[in-house]
Amino acid sequence: MQLLRAGPSPFVRKVLVTLHETGQFADVEQVDVTASPIEPDSKLIAANPVGKIPALIRADGPTIYDSRVICRFLDARADAGLYPERRLWDTLTLEATADGIMDAAVLMVYEMRFRPEDKVHQPWVEGQWSKVSRALDALNTRWMSHLNGRMDMGHIAIGCALGYLDFRHDARSWRTGRDTLAAWYETFSQRDSMVATKPE
Structure with a gap:
């Protein structure tokens, strides 16, 4: 493959x-x-x-x-069990949330990279960050019990989304006011799979 x-x-x-x-x-x-x-x-x-x-x-x-x-x-x-039937809809929703964060964060990069400087629409950029921010708040307040459970695809997707925010949007300080999510990511980011794939 x-x-x-x-x-x-x-x-x-x-x-x-x-x-x-x-x-x-x-x-x-x-x-x-x-x-x-x-x-x-x-x-x-x-x-x-x-x-x-x-x-x-x-x-x-x-x-x-x-x-x-x-x-x-x-x-x-x-047959890895990353989409467990017992909590499938929660896992899929977490994955969708992570993908939404990544979509918005990538579009912010594209706006700055592919548009002429005088055509960049800053309110649109901030609108994308608002999507990210709302999703992070939801993770920090509603989803920590899932994230603290057995690893599934939701964990992987969220971990990669947060890693991308560190890589491309570190100045936005996504951890501020989200101590619980930040602590979870600090641990998850140390997994061998995350260390091996960390962007440079």
């Missing part, structure tokens, strides 16, 4: 952490592509017509994407 990836994408990291946690890391060749929203790589477009990463090219079936589909596939392939 080949995993199409680019740079420090938090969505790619979510897949990489899943590969580590499920013992499948050696089964997948990582292939770097360009994932620019303006001029995406032709290899990426051939695999995923939307032109987004990650995409997983399989020998025995069509390419699958996005990160949620890939992680669910890898979990089933390894």
